[in-house]
Amino acid sequence: MTTPILSNATARAIFYQALTVLGVVLLFWYTITNTVENMSQRGMSAGFDFLDVSAGFGIGFKLIDYREGDSYLRVFEVGIANTLLVAVIGIALATVIGLVVGLARLSGNWLISTIARWYIEMLRNTPLLLQIIAWYFGVFNLLPRPRDSVEWGGLFFLNNRGFYLPSPEPGQGFGLTLIALAAGIAAAFVVRAHARQRLFETGKLPRVIPAMIALVILPALLVFALTGQPLAWNVPVLRGFNFQGGTSVPPSFCALIIALSIYTSCFIAEIIRSGIQSVSHGQTEAARALGVKPSRTMRYIILPQAMRVIIPPLISQYLNLTKNSSLAIAIGFPDLVSVWMNTSLNQSGRAIPIVAMTMGFYCAVSLAVSLVMNRYNRRAMLSER
């Protein structure tokens, strides 16, 4: 029996795919010919040769060294470093706040869980950009002048120029202290592994946490004292109209970090809540029936199972926070989008390479994260049934 060509599934599949490819190719051909023509008309170039050219503009806040004469490539690197700095600090803060709010949401105390619920509803139902701008214009810009700074213990200062904190200045031989610290941490892990071994062999869990803490702190302190305390703190001091010394971050950085981490913490709180609730109550009851202490039930029975539900959406929130840090441009913090896709693009006019590089960076970050995620998922899935 022969099927007519129109109802043959393979023939139709080939036809539809050919049509799609043709459409995509035509679209690309159309845009590329137009772009080439437009660029030659405006005398623009699509090459990457501008990367070595001196950018010639200053950047207000930078994590890595940059001077006005440096190349565009350096600007790109500065942008990436700033974006990653915001992402890392934001993720850490958002996780801590999210954990607290998520646990408060689960609290048996009606008042606390209601407060947590409304905190989440208020913040996640308003735009992040609005929150960033409100924190910037409404809080950090209205802080007092440097002379009347808000201060904590003469070490930390907050004013309308930014947040000032002491910076460490390691002297000769500080490396030894760091080595001692690393050795202490390694030893603590060995002790912990040993304790677990004992637990599996004898069923008794020895108290090791005090020993672990001592192992981490004492050798490092000892070496630090013996080498003559080779660490000085550069404390910011008010001179004239501004602070000198120490480290400082601009108000835009503070506003961005606070807004990003508070906004993301709402989503994290909901993820943690639903993750813990996803573990059936029978597990808790079974643990109690076996006589497991409530604290250990949480640690050894609920959390490992909840983690499987929590981790994937949590990572995607971390990725969202990283992408959302691009909103820094609205308050003038020099992140990647701001220094690269805005300032550099306007100054050099190389739209195509600059857009491609920016998107390439974000794509690379997401791809890397999703690769790690897929591996984790495969492992987490395997341990099921």
Add this chain to the structure above:
Amino acid sequence: MSDALIFQPKAGKPAPPSTLGVVGWVRGNLVSSLPNAALTLLGAYIVYAFFSAVIGWAIVDAVWEAQNRRECLDLVGRAGACWPGVKAWIPNLIYGLYPKDQVWRINAGFLVLVLWAVPLFLPWVRSKVMIGLGLVLLYPLLASYFFHGGDKGLVWGALIALGLTGFLWSWLTAIAEARREAPLLEGRRRWILLAGLYAVSLLVVSQWVLDEVQTRLWGGLFLTLVISGFGITVSLPAGILLALGRRSRMPLIAAVSTTFIELFRSVPLITVLFMFNTMLPLFLPAGVEVNRLLRAIVAVCLFSSAYMAEIVRGGLQAIPKGQYEAAAAVGLGFWQSTSLIVLPQALRIMIPSIVGSFIGLFKDTTLVSIIGLFDLLSMARAVGEDTVWLGLFIEPFFFVTMIYFVFCFSMSQYSFHLEARLGAGQRR
């Protein structure tokens, strides 16, 4: 046998009074233990501090009548809100720079939208799907003339008439179904009626003249609603197509869809907006002018389609394979089984995530302020840059935050309601 012992249950004792009523609730939920009582105190303090600060600032110490910011500052300093500035700017916050004498057109346009949507909520209307589809597909045509106006060529005029026909047809259907005169709208009669309606609409539209209002004057809440409306309307069907493409067994179609989805999902919206803002003029033939609003709308639509596609894909994956096989066994083709069997079930599961994505889109429209459009957020920012109200930032932000919150919160509450109603048959 009459003296045999028969089990006579005693009446149950009432629960201890300490677990009943208000007292029981308070004991159980607020002060069940000492740490819990401490937490309650802490919570009460947080609530008190928050509300006393907000109410004190926004109502008790606020200034309601003033000519400019200086006057406010002289009266209460920064301790109270300065509402006259916001009050003076409310027209701009809602309509942007739209000419004052033309603002009625925006109101009329939204009134038509509401009227068109009314049959969707009437219990006796049966063709809700058709009316809803017509609303989504045809309303933008009608609204385009309300909002933009100006010279309508032949094609645009015909499209506007199509929109008007859709509106009249929806109400005709609703009325006919209310009076159970459905046969009136069946068979050949329906087409004659439709043609007649279209002819009338063409006549009306040809006589209908509105001044042109350029899109650069659009702004405020109106612009926010236009952009997010476009995004919502385009992203759902486009997302469904992309999701079907990604799950397709044809490798090339799957590859094209996957690339599109992953590319747009891995970059921030602001980079997409920047890209379209700088590159769209390069992509099109020289001399073709694309206005800023259209660039932003294209970017928002593509971006949200990619997110919607992943949500739809999740919903499709949740449908058991048996459903596909049963549909195939009954002899339904791909499009029939997808649109009649799989999608209706998948869409119901997806409602919370779809609405969540709409809320995200609505919030994300604030990003267009960065590329120079005057949406609600940029209008709020403009208040503090007005010479009369210089430096007035917190009050307009507070006001605008409330607007966003009301929109987003009611959307999410409606989705819970919808989920509960549509899931009624599934609950056990």
